[in-house]
Amino acid sequence: MCDLQHTFRALQHPRRRHAFDCVRTHQSLALADLAELVLERETGTPASEHDPETVRDVYFSLYHRHVPVLREASLVEYEQDADVVGVRDEATQSLSAARDTVDSLLSA
Numbered sequence: 001m002c003d004l005q006h007t008f009r010a011l012q013h014p015r016r017r018h019a020f021d022c023v024r025t026h027q028s029l030a031l032a033d034l035a036e037l038v039l040e041r042e043t044g045t046p047a048s049e050h051d052p053e054t055v056r057d058v059y060f061s062l063y064h065r066h067v068p069v070l071r072e073a074s075l076v077e078y079e080q081d082a083d084v085v086g087v088r089d090e091a092t093q094s095l096s097a098a099r100d101t102v103d104s105l106l107s108a
Contacts, residue, residue: 003074004101007094010073015058016066018042019085023076028086031067031078035059 011017018041022034029037035058036047047055067085070076074090 003094004097006073007075007098010070010075011098013066013069015042015061016070019062019066020070020075020091023070023085024087024091028084031063031083031085032059034085035062038062 011020015038018038019034022037022041023029035055039047039050039055039058042058043050067076067078071078074088074094076091077086077088078084079086
């Protein structure tokens with residue numbers, strides 16, 4: 001799979017788009033904090049208004065499913081020892097290539 005396909009696949013899922021946008025905004029986040037921010041974006045309510053199991057479920061979906069896909073697309077890096085997700089330098093380049101592809105399709 002080429003880099004562009006990885007980028008499109010990574011951004012296909014709403015949870016991954018929320019997660020990537022949060023990481024890009026903060027540059028680096030603990031995965032637990034990212035889970036709370038993603039939950040807040042998905043629901044429009046503060047994470048504190050949700051039961052701990054819901055936050056945990058978002059955390060595990062990010063850990064097992066979504067962060068690995070974002071990592072495979074070279075959009076984020078994950079440091080397991082610190083449990084921290086950070087934006088990769090290559091992310092801007094990957095997003096620009098995806099944007100250019102979409103723009104060329106729309107203008108054709």
